[in-house]
Amino acid sequence: xxxxENLIYDWNEVERPAERPRVTLDDETLRDGLQSPSVHDPSIxxxxxxLHLIDALGIDTADIGLPGAxxxxxxxxxxxxxxxxxxxxxxxxxxxxxxxxADMQPIADIVQKTGxxxxxxxxxxxxxxxxxxxxWDMERMLKHTTDAIDFAVGEGLEVMYVTEDTxxxxxxxxxxxxxxxxDHGARRLCICDTVGHSTPHGVYQLIxxxxxLVKKTGxxxxxxxxxxxNDRGLGLINAIAxxxxxxxxxxxxxxxxxxxxxxxxxxxxxxxxxxxxxxDEGRDLSKLPAYVAKVSEACHVPVPVNYPVVGKDAFETxxxxxxxxxxxxxxxxxxxxxxxxxxxxxxxxxxxxQKITIGPMSGRSNVxxxxxxxxxxASDELIDRLFNAAKQSKRIFTEEEVHALxxxxxxx
Numbered sequence: 200x201x202x203x204e205n206l207i208y209d210w211n212e213v214e215r216p217a218e219r220p221r222v223t224l225d226d227e228t229l230r231d232g233l234q235s236p237s238v239h240d241p242s243i244x245x246x247x248x249x250l251h252l253i254d255a256l257g258i259d260t261a262d263i264g265l266p267g268a269x270x271x272x273x274x275x276x277x278x279x280x281x282x283x284x285x286x287x288x289x290x291x292x293x294x295x296x297x298x299x300x301a302d303m304q305p306i307a308d309i310v311q312k313t314g315x316x317x318x319x320x321x322x323x324x325x326x327x328x329x330x331x332x333x334x335w336d337m338e339r340m341l342k343h344t345t346d347a348i349d350f351a352v353g354e355g356l357e358v359m360y361v362t363e364d365t366x367x368x369x370x371x372x373x374x375x376x377x378x379x380x381x382d383h384g385a386r387r388l389c390i391c392d393t394v395g396h397s398t399p400h401g402v403y404q405l406i407x408x409x410x411x412l413v414k415k416t417g418x419x420x421x422x423x424x425x426x427x428x429n430d431r432g433l434g435l436i437n438a439i440a441x442x443x444x445x446x447x448x449x450x451x452x453x454x455x456x457x458x459x460x461x462x463x464x465x466x467x468x469x470x471x472x473x474x475x476x477x478x479d480e481g482r483d484l485s486k487l488p489a490y491v492a493k494v495s496e497a498c499h500v501p502v503p504v505n506y507p508v509v510g511k512d513a514f515e516t517x518x519x520x521x522x523x524x525x526x527x528x529x530x531x532x533x534x535x536x537x538x539x540x541x542x543x544x545x546x547x548x549x550x551x552x553q554k555i556t557i558g559p560m561s562g563r564s565n566v567x568x569x570x571x572x573x574x575x576x577a578s579d580e581l582i583d584r585l586f587n588a589a590k591q592s593k594r595i596f597t598e599e600e601v602h603a604l605x606x607x608x609x610x611x
Contacts, residue, residue, distance in 0.1 A: 232452035267302030395430025485550030519562030558595035
């Protein structure tokens, strides 16, 4: 065991199974993420850039749209499929659609036109509350399910069968719908917590039920997906619970965008999977900040300052005691130590770095380090001037304000 490993006792690893599940990831940013009432639908140029960043992060599949929504959706999905083909991207495509032949047809047409395989993700509401609202009976639901899947399979499409509001549906309904889907050729089943109802315990129970259902059918090669929302603030932990319960793939969106309170945050999921050893060794996540920044810009969704990993404050400290510990590690040339002594997430593994700033809670070491980092002579007089100004301030100084103080200019 290395000295580094001895420095952190990790309670997260106590009695955890040695064998970690390997799951794939599906990025829903360009479809489900765009259903947020506050999100702007990006231009096709921005969507292409986001698609490239999804690919660069090693995310396995991406929902590239719902072509049944109309001409613009068809045009954008077609262009994104062409980009996957022409740029030889590794990410695989899927498209959402209702359990209607009218929604499956444009997916098949785009596959025919571009030559790019696209999985058809056909969805249908399944909970009793939804059935009562829509006045659906089981016969009608089964017919919609089997007709859509039969058509898609007949067109040569792989099919993911998705039940909306799975987490509030009764087991008899789920058994009937998913068994019919498997019988008619669906080889991927998506479990949806559409309104963010589930707790981690509920996730485990639901996935256990689904695994038993698949086993009972006797059909091999059927995969399970988890698609969660964040209405109770449980999107991320539920996705992790789903992984530990044995799903094959989990879904998410950059910045957790999506309808109401959004989807599971893909960026936070990647960070946690990396730290939990659930990603392949050496997986490069240095593009994570660029991925979030691009989605933020293109969708007009601001990144909260305290947002994990990519928020402005995530790796910034002005508190004297905390900053002093980081500075001591940096002065020793120990980047590993500096990135962990006051951080549960090592910044350097995600293309970022620790930032030492100056404010009312800062010590002289903050000021000295700030000056040395910028190759400014750290004289006693200058350190005193900046330190005294910081103690009179009610907030952290910006970079420009500290430079102004260095130049002897007042700061409001």
